[in-house]
Amino acid sequence: MPESIPQDLLDLRARLEAFLGDEVAALLPNDGGEISGDVAHQIRERSRAHGFFSLMQPREYGGQQAGILAKVVVWEAIAAANSVPARLILGPGPGTLERATGPLRERLLEPVLRGEKRGAFAFTEPSGPDAPERPTWAVRDGDDLLITGRKSYVSGGATSDFYTVLVNVDASEGAPAGTAMVVVDRDTPGVTIDRRFSSLDGGHHVELRFDQARVSVANVLGKVGDGMQGALRDITDERLELSATACGLMQWTVRYVVDHITAPHPSGNRLGDREGVRLRYSDLQIQAYAARSVLYRTARLAESGENAMNEIMAAKVFCTETLGTIVDGAVQLTGGQALVSGHPLEALYRRVRSLRLAGGASDVLRLNVARGRIEFGAGRV
Ligand SMILES: Cc1cc2nc3c(=O)[nH]c(=O)nc-3n(C[C@H](O)[C@H](O)[C@H](O)COP(=O)(O)OP(=O)(O)OC[C@H]3O[C@@H](n4cnc5c(N)ncnc54)[C@H](O)[C@@H]3O)c2cc1C
Numbered sequence: 171m172p173e174s175i176p177q178d179l180l181d182l183r184a185r186l187e188a189f190l191g192d193e194v195a196a197l198l199p200n201d202g203g204e205i206s207g208d209v210a211h212q213i214r215e216r217s218r219a220h221g222f223f224s225l226m227q228p229r230e231y232g233g234q235q236a237g238i239l240a241k242v243v244v245w246e247a248i249a250a251a252n253s254v255p256a257r258l259i260l261g262p263g264p265g266t267l268e269r270a271t272g273p274l275r276e277r278l279l280e281p282v283l284r285g286e287k288r289g290a291f292a293f294t295e296p297s298g299p300d301a302p303e304r305p306t307w308a309v310r311d312g313d314d315l316l317i318t319g320r321k322s323y324v325s326g327g328a329t330s331d332f333y334t335v336l337v338n339v340d341a342s343e344g345a346p347a348g349t350a351m352v353v354v355d356r357d358t359p360g361v362t363i364d365r366r367f368s369s370l371d372g373g374h375h376v377e378l379r380f381d382q383a384r385v386s387v388a389n390v391l392g393k394v395g396d397g398m399q400g401a402l403r404d405i406t407d408e409r410l411e412l413s414a415t416a417c418g419l420m421q422w423t424v425r426y427v428v429d430h431i432t433a434p435h436p437s438g439n440r441l442g443d444r445e446g447v448r449l450r451y452s453d454l455q456i457q458a459y460a461a462r463s464v465l466y467r468t469a470r471l472a473e474s475g476e477n478a479m480n481e482i483m484a485a486k487v488f489c490t491e492t493l494g495t496i497v498d499g500a501v502q503l504t505g506g507q508a509l510v511s512g513h514p515l516e517a518l519y520r521r522v523r524s525l526r527l528a529g530g531a532s533d534v535l536r537l538n539v540a541r542g543r544i545e546f547g548a549g550r551v
Contacts, residue, residue, distance in 0.1 A: 174466065179243045186244060189220055190251040190259075198253060202512060205254065213258045214285075223261040231283050233261070242414045242469040246462075249418025252514065256415070261285060266334040266351060266404050269391040274353060278332065289353075290330040292321035292378055293401055306380060308337045308352070310345055313387050315352060317380040320364070325528075327376035328366055331356055335380070336401050339394045349397030353389040360384065371524040406479055408529045409486040410472065416489040416525055417465045419518065420458040423493075423500045426515070427451055430504050441503070450503055454496050461492040471550075480542040480549030483535040490525040491532060497522050 175183075193216050197209050205213075217223045225244060227233025236244065248256045264270075266289065267279045281287035295305050306319025317337055324333060332355045341347035354361060360383035363376045392400050431442035431451055441447045468485040472478040501508040501515050508515040526532045542548040 174470070175239060175243060179240055182240065183243050183247050185220070186222060186247045186259075187251070189217070189222065190248065190253060194251070194254060194259075202514065205258075210258055213254060217259045218261075222259050226260050226263040227283050228264060231280065233283070237473055238410070239466075239469045239473040242410065242465060245411050245414035246418040246421075246465070249415040250421040252419060252422040252518070262288070265289065266291065266391060266400070267353075269351075269400060270353070272388065274389060274391075278353065287331040288326065288329060289332045289334055290324045290327045291404070292324045292327070292333045292335040292354075293405075294321060294323040296320050296322040296377070304338075306335065306337045308339045308350070308385075310339070310342045310387075311384070314384050315339065315350075315387060315390075317352065317354065317360075317383045317385060319380050321378045321380075324376050324378055325373055327378060328363060328374060333361075333378065334391065335378075336397055346394045348395035349401075350394045351391040351397045351400045352385055353391065354380070354383060354385050358383050358385060369524055371521040373524065402479075405529055406482050409482050409535075410469070412525055412529050413465050413468070413482070413485040413489040416493040416522070417458070417462045419522065420454075420461060420489075420493050420496050423496050423515075423518065424454050424458050427454060427500045427503055447503060450499060454499050457492050457496055461489045464488050477548065480539055483530070483539050483542075484549070486529060487532045487535050487539075490522070493522050494526060 194213055197212055197216075198205065199209075214223065221234070222244075224233040225236045226241060227235065229235045244260070245256060248254070248259055262282055262285060264279060264283065267275065267282060270279055278287060278289070282289060296302065302320055304319075306317065306321065308315040308317045310316075315337070317335065319337070321333075321335065324330075327333065332353050335352050335354050337350055337352055339347050339350050360381045362379045362381065364379045365377040366374070367376075368374050387394075391397075428442070428451065431447055432440055435441050442451065464485050468478055468481045471481055497515065497518050501519055504515055507513060509519075510516060530538075539549060
């Protein structure tokens with residue numbers, strides 16, 4: 171088995187697959203349409219009853235704190251069902267709030283884990299002709315920071331209660347300067363949603379403006395100076411999740427194609443009886459096998475406690491790009507009906523494109539993989 175995963179995780183995966191295939195599938199609308207709020211609530215409650223909801227949550231808050239390999243197994247299995255977003259099955263993890271301490275932790279972490287409050291990650295800056303002169307920055311004013319700037323692509327920002335914002339703190343006498351991850355409540359004076367937009371994959375995002383938004387220094391996660399490092403750690407988790415999601419979606423796609431090419435065809439012969447079709451199908455299977463092998467080797471490296479940042483970037487590029495190729499090939503083998511609005515491959519084709527940008531553009535990650543090797547001697551072959 172390419173995954174080489176221990177028996178307890180195989181059991182977990184089997185239970186999750188059964189839950190998704192039986193209980194969740196029975197709750198979903200037959201026409202593949204939108205999931206209502208009521209159905210979403212029922213799915214969450216059923217997931218809670220089975221113990222999946224708390225899988226990724228910290229032990230000190232009653233969760234099971236799954237390890238990296240377990241997370242990968244779970245993310246992949248949920249994506250392989252291609253039926254519901256992972257957030258309906260898995261309760262929110264601490265995310266960037268893992269580093270929150272004191273009153274900030276008390277005020278936000280518990281409500282986030284209970285699903286009562288939501289945060290969004292504000293990292294990406296506007297580019298192009300109207301890009302600001304300098305990236306989002308903050309100046310100190312006593313025990314506060316005054317934040318100014320813009321963030322251009324904040325997923326879920328319209329319905330979030332707070333944003334975790336990467337800022338550059340200016341030097342001031344006696345206080346450290348540098349990047350910082352700062353928690354900014356949405357209703358802070360000086361914080362404006364400039365634009366709401368949706369993307370091809372169906373996600374909803376906002377562009378934010380900060381105009382001398384005043385935030386206590388106590389809202390800094392970690393300390394001033396280590397913001398970029400912290401952001402990279404958070405993004406590394408997201409990249410592994412995206413890699414696992416890509417591999418799950420590949421499994422769904424390859425299964426879809428094999429069902430399609432072995433079903434009756436108007437020509438009288440099954441598509442899968444033609445050698446040319448078999449060759450194309452086999453490529454999809456080989457690519458998915460290679461991507462899953464990359465994913466699980468990377469997950470095991472990370473699980474062992476080794477620094478796997480380079481491998482996770484490599485996996486993210488490989489798995490998301492391979493998924494793009496596989497879904498494209500699946501559309502071709504399925505024919506015109508795959509592009510009819512509402513067809514699962516049509517929806518998937520739109521969804522997978524974003525994975526090569528979200529969590530870091532492929533080419534930027536490629537450069538980082540090279541940099542990791544050449545400048546830091548990191549990364550394995
Ligand atoms: C669905 C989705 C959700 C997202 N959610 C969030 C979010 O919640 N929070 C957030 O902060 N951001 C989010 N993003 C933004 C995402 O992180 C950025 O789109 C991504 O990092 C690329 O940055 P950019 O769009 O500014 O493109 P740019 O940085 O302008 O790059 C555009 C292209 O130029 C090329 N390029 C750029 N720099 C280099 C280089 N050094 N070398 C070679 N080529 C280069 C690459 O081909 C790149 O794709 C999301 C994006 C998507 C698609």
